[in-house]
Amino acid sequence: MSLPELSALGVDAVAAEVYEVVLAESDGVGVDALGAGLPHLEQAAVEAGLQRLRALGLVHESAPGVTASARWAAVDPRVSVPALVARRADALASARASTGVLAELFDETRRRADPSAVTRTLVGAAAIGDRYTRLELTATRSFVAFDRPPYVVVGNEGTERTALARGVRWRAVYTMDSFAADGRWQGVHRLGGHGEEARLTDSLPVKLAVADERIALVSLGHDPAAPEALVTESPALVAALVELFEQRWRAAVPVPVDRSATAGAGGGGSGSPDWSLIAARVADESRPTDAAASPRRGPSLEERDLIALMAAGATDEVVAQRLGLSVRTVRRRVHDLFGELGVTNRFHAGVEAARRGWL
Numbered sequence: 001m002s003l004p005e006l007s008a009l010g011v012d013a014v015a016a017e018v019y020e021v022v023l024a025e026s027d028g029v030g031v032d033a034l035g036a037g038l039p040h041l042e043q044a045a046v047e048a049g050l051q052r053l054r055a056l057g058l059v060h061e062s063a064p065g066v067t068a069s070a071r072w073a074a075v076d077p078r079v080s081v082p083a084l085v086a087r088r089a090d091a092l093a094s095a096r097a098s099t100g101v102l103a104e105l106f107d108e109t110r111r112r113a114d115p116s117a118v119t120r121t122l123v124g125a126a127a128i129g130d131r132y133t134r135l136e137l138t139a140t141r142s143f144v145a146f147d148r149p150p151y152v153v154v155g156n157e158g159t160e161r162t163a164l165a166r167g168v169r170w171r172a173v174y175t176m177d178s179f180a181a182d183g184r185w186q187g188v189h190r191l192g193g194h195g196e197e198a199r200l201t202d203s204l205p206v207k208l209a210v211a212d213e214r215i216a217l218v219s220l221g222h223d224p225a226a227p228e229a230l231v232t233e234s235p236a237l238v239a240a241l242v243e244l245f246e247q248r249w250r251a252a253v254p255v256p257v258d259r260s261a262t263a264g265a266g267g268g269g270s271g272s273p274d275w276s277l278i279a280a281r282v283a284d285e286s287r288p289t290d291a292a293a294s295p296r297r298g299p300s301l302e303e304r305d306l307i308a309l310m311a312a313g314a315t316d317e318v319v320a321q322r323l324g325l326s327v328r329t330v331r332r333r334v335h336d337l338f339g340e341l342g343v344t345n346r347f348h349a350g351v352e353a354a355r356r357g358w359l
Helices: 013-023 030-036 043-055 077-097 099-113 124-136 159-166 182-195 235-251 275-284 301-311 317-322 327-343 347-355
Strands: 058-062 071-074 119-123 141-149 169-175 197-201 206-212 215-219 229-230
Touching: 013 030, 013 043, 013 071, 030 043, 043 058, 058 317, 077 099, 124 206, 124 215, 124 229, 141 235, 159 169, 159 182, 159 275, 169 235, 182 197, 197 235, 206 235, 215 235, 301 317, 301 327, 301 347, 317 327, 327 347
Parallel strands: 141 169, 169 197
Antiparallel strands: 058 071, 119 229, 141 206, 206 215, 215 229
């Protein structure tokens, strides 16, 4: 009978014919008999086929003196074939593992040949998380980021603090959803104490990180099951992403910095106007003889937390959840804050807080 296809194991057509004859001889077969059984093959081809089979572990040769002349016999294929398959599988796994090294060489070669080939797509949480951490670790002057869920890796305050300690200016714009996890608001307070500049807005279109205005990482979608991102060193594209960041930064509300490591408190509202611009316009108009418009004292951290969340569009319920307060407590503190600022609604509270420099 004809043998099944064995080329995947390295058995070529000539070796397969030789192997079939050897398998049919229970006591082994000599080279001369093999040649006679395969008259269409030259003797050299038969001998080469035997050596190939021997190298693969499919046949063995009798030792000198055991028989009158050398004889070739098959190794039990129930043992030899699985062993050969396992060796091939190991070799294939090793080849697959070399993909990263080969890809890096491929990319580096093309970067040298074509400086414009500097934009790549990353797929999967591991690749994206690795690249983000590398940006954090390699930034030397500046780092800007849009922070919004869903997250593919857990944030590491220690990495950011290390960057801040070496003099990196770190700015981040957060959304209200950035603080869904317990303790996240307090974590941003802590980072502010180390030098992070943070602002708050109601929504962001993408997740973004830019190191030294030189290399950027931007999300391509928001499916946590299949995360994708673009990493680019293209000067034009990086400049456009930095400009997008600056636009959102200017319109966002500063997150209070906890200089004394005390806890904050909360508020409610809707919309996210540019309070600093509104305050500037108000300041340009007639100012003040009325007591409510006169500066009094600086805000407490609790009041600054409340105003920041309120100005970013958080409802009372959202503020209560973010700051670990009851809705009733939030509403009472909003009422007290209105009294302190001399206003009657959230919009005017934002204007007056900005005018006083509380935002």
